[in-house]
Amino acid sequence: MKILVLVSHVPDTTARIAFTNDHTAFDTNGISFIVNPYDEWYALVRGLELKEAQGGTVTTITVGGPVTEPTIRKALAIGADDAVRIDTEPRDGHDVAAQVAAFAKDKGYDLILAGKETIDHNGSQVGPMLAELLDLPFISLATKLDVAGGKATAEREVRGDVEVVECPLPALVSCAKGMAEQRIPNMRGIMAARTKPLQVVPAAAVDALSATVRFELPPPKQAVKMIPADDAGTLIGLLHTEAKVI
Amino acid sequence: MSVIVFADTRGNKVPKNTLETLTYGRKLAAKGNTSLTLVTFGDAPPERLAALDANKVIVARNASDADSQQLTRLVADVAGKEGAQWIIFSHDDTGKAVAPRVAARLKAGEVAGAITLPNDQGLIKRNVFSGKAQAWVEVKTAVKVVSLLPNSIPVETASGSATVEEYNGDLGPAKVVVKSTHHAGEGIPLPEAEVVVSGGRGMKGPENWGPLEELAKELHAATACSRPVADMGWRPHHEHVGQTGVAIRPNLYIAIGISGAIQHLAGVNGSKVIVVINNDPEAPFFKAADYGIIGDAQQVLPKLIEAAKKLNAER
Ligand SMILES: Cc1cc2nc3c(=O)[nH]c(=O)nc-3n(C[C@H](O)[C@H](O)[C@H](O)COP(=O)(O)OP(=O)(O)OC[C@H]3O[C@@H](n4cnc5c(N)ncnc54)[C@H](O)[C@@H]3O)c2cc1C
Numbered sequence A: 001m002k003i004l005v006l007v008s009h010v011p012d013t014t015a016r017i018a019f020t021n022d023h024t025a026f027d028t029n030g031i032s033f034i035v036n037p038y039d040e041w042y043a044l045v046r047g048l049e050l051k052e053a054q055g056g057t058v059t060t061i062t063v064g065g066p067v068t069e070p071t072i073r074k075a076l077a078i079g080a081d082d083a084v085r086i087d088t089e090p091r092d093g094h095d096v097a098a099q100v101a102a103f104a105k106d107k108g109y110d111l112i113l114a115g116k117e118t119i120d121h122n123g124s125q126v127g128p129m130l131a132e133l134l135d136l137p138f139i140s141l142a143t144k145l146d147v148a149g150g151k152a153t154a155e156r157e158v159r160g161d162v163e164v165v166e167c168p169l170p171a172l173v174s175c176a177k178g179m180a181e182q183r184i185p186n187m188r189g190i191m192a193a194r195t196k197p198l199q200v201v202p203a204a205a206v207d208a209l210s211a212t213v214r215f216e217l218p219p220p221k222q223a224v225k226m227i228p229a230d231d232a233g234t235l236i237g238l239l240h241t242e243a244k245v246i
Numbered sequence B: 001m002s003v004i005v006f007a008d009t010r011g012n013k014v015p016k017n018t019l020e021t022l023t024y025g026r027k028l029a030a031k032g033n034t035s036l037t038l039v040t041f042g043d044a045p046p047e048r049l050a051a052l053d054a055n056k057v058i059v060a061r062n063a064s065d066a067d068s069q070q071l072t073r074l075v076a077d078v079a080g081k082e083g084a085q086w087i088i089f090s091h092d093d094t095g096k097a098v099a100p101r102v103a104a105r106l107k108a109g110e111v112a113g114a115i116t117l118p119n120d121q122g123l124i125k126r127n128v129f130s131g132k133a134q135a136w137v138e139v140k141t142a143v144k145v146v147s148l149l150p151n152s153i154p155v156e157t158a159s160g161s162a163t164v165e166e167y168n169g170d171l172g173p174a175k176v177v178v179k180s181t182h183h184a185g186e187g188i189p190l191p192e193a194e195v196v197v198s199g200g201r202g203m204k205g206p207e208n209w210g211p212l213e214e215l216a217k218e219l220h221a222a223t224a225c226s227r228p229v230a231d232m233g234w235r236p237h238h239e240h241v242g243q244t245g246v247a248i249r250p251n252l253y254i255a256i257g258i259s260g261a262i263q264h265l266a267g268v269n270g271s272k273v274i275v276v277i278n279n280d281p282e283a284p285f286f287k288a289a290d291y292g293i294i295g296d297a298q299q300v301l302p303k304l305i306e307a308a309k310k311l312n313a314e315r
C-alpha cells in the first residue's frame, strides 16, 4: 500500500503569538516549530502502523520553504520512508492543496492522510480541497482507521454520535484524536532520518484565491471577579442576572 | 447574482447554527439587494422548509445519506444555476467537509471559520493560532465561500414564506457509506452545548464526578474534561477539550480543578464567559477567567448545585 501523509510545520503549542510588519506577519523570533500534532500523533503514526501490518511505503509531503526541513526530518525519524517538500511559501489552504494535488495526481497513492486541522491556520481546508482536486472520496475527522480488501473503514465522532463509515480506496482521510498513540523517535530513528531521501520539488503555478491581510490579538480580558468559597452559591445568581448565560 | 446558504435540515428541529447561517446570508443578500436561496437535503417536511427565512429552498430528496462528494456536486450545481456570489456554510462537521470541496471545485476563495460579516473593505475575520489571534482575510475571487463558526453571530431571522423546489440533478453514487451509528454518550453533545461543566486532574479521581454531573444536569450543560483526565481513563475520550481534543465555544464554560495549560485554553478560549474553580490561587486559568472561586472542588460543588436547584425552582 502506498501511503502519503501531509505534514505541516507549525509553531510549538506553547508559542507566544506575536506579529511583525504592522501585524501582517507572524513573529517567528524565538519560536520553535513542530510537526502539527494531528499530522504527527494521528495521521503519520497510523500510516506507519498500517504499513507495518500490511507492507508498503509511507511518504510525507510538506508545502513550505527550507525552514520546514528540520520538521520534515522529525517525521522521518518517527518512521516515514521518504519525504517530499514542495518549495513555496503557501498563500492559503487552496495553495497547499493545489501544490500537493499537482505532485500526487499521477503517483498512485492508495491512501492519503491529513490532519484534522493545523494549529496555526485552523482551516480544516486542505484535506477536503485536496480530495476534490484529486476526485477522491473523503472521510473527515476519523478517530479510528483500518484498511482491508481495498476498502477503508473508519470511525468518526459527529454530533455526539459515533459513526462507522466505509469507502473504496484510493481515499483521503483527515485524522483526529484516538487514531494512534504518540511515538517518540529513538536514537536509531533520528540517525536514520538524516540520510532518508528528501526530495525538493519546484512549485506549480497556482492562483491565489484568498489572502490574509492582517492579524490582530484579542482584546485583553477584564479582571476576574473573585467569589469567596463560602459564598460559592452566589456565583449562580451572578451567572443568571449579570452574565446572563444561564 | 444571489446568496446561497447550505444547511443540514435533517432531524426534528432547526439547529441554531442553521439559523445563524441564514441570518448571515440574509444580511449579505440585503446588502447586495439580491435573493437568498437555501440548499438542503433529506426529508424535512416542505412546510418546515417554507417557514425558513429564505426566498427559495432547493431540497435534494432521497439524499439523506449523501457523502461530501455528492453534497459538493449539489451545492456547486445550484450555485452555478443561481449565479451565486456568496455560498455560506456552517463550520460544523458537515460544513467543514463540504465547504472546502465546493471552493476547490469552483476555484473560489474560502474563509473557513468566519466570525464576522465582511467589513467595509470586504475583509472577513476568523480565528487563527487556536483562538490566540484573529486574521482578516480577503477573498480574491468573484464567487466567495464562507463557513461560519457556530455561536459567532446572534440569530436574527424572521419567519419566511419560501418557495420549495425539489432538486432533480444527478449527484452520482455515494462512495462513503455509513455502516452504523451509535450514541457516544448520554446527555447533550459537547459541540452543541451552550453551557459546559468540565473537570481536570484536581477532581482527584473518576469516583468524584457525581457532583460535577449533577451540576451539569441542573444547568442543562454538557460535561467535558482535560486531556490527562481522558488519557487516564477517568472520563471518555470524546469529552477531552483543548488543542488536541474538541474545540468548543459555549456561552458558559465552568472549569473545575483544571490548571489552565495553554493547550487546554486553546480549545475553550472562544467561550463567552469562563468560570474557574481551583484551590490554588496561582493557577494560570484565573487569568483567563471572568469569575473565579478559590476552593476545594468537592466543597464548592455542593454549594453550586444547591444554588442551581434553587434558581431552577424559581423560574
Ligand atoms: C502538544 C500538546 C497538546 C496538548 N493538548 C491538550 C488538550 O487538548 N487539552 C488539555 O486539556 N491538555 C492538553 N495538553 C496537556 C496540557 O499541557 C496540561 O498538561 C493539561 O491540560 C493539564 O490538565 P489538568 O489541568 O487537568 O491537570 P493539572 O495541570 O495537574 O492541574 C490540576 C489543577 O487542579 C487543581 N486542584 C488540585 N486539587 C484541587 C482541588 N481539590 N480542588 C480544586 N482544584 C484542585 C490544581 O491546583 C491544578 O491547577 C497538551 C499538551 C501538549 C504537549
Ligand SMILES: Nc1ncnc2c1ncn2[C@@H]1O[C@H](COP(=O)(O)O)[C@@H](O)[C@H]1O
Pocket (backbone or CB within 6 Å): A006, A007, A008, A009, A036, A038, A039, A061, A062, A063, A064, A090, A093, A096, A113, A114, A115, A116, A117, A118, A121, A122, A123, A124, A125, A126, A127
Ligand atoms: N503547508 C502544508 N504542507 C503539507 N500539509 C499541510 C500544509 N498545511 C496543511 N497541511 C495538511 O492539511 C491539514 C489541514 O490543514 P488546515 O486546512 O490548515 O487546517 C493539516 O493537518 C495537514 O495535514
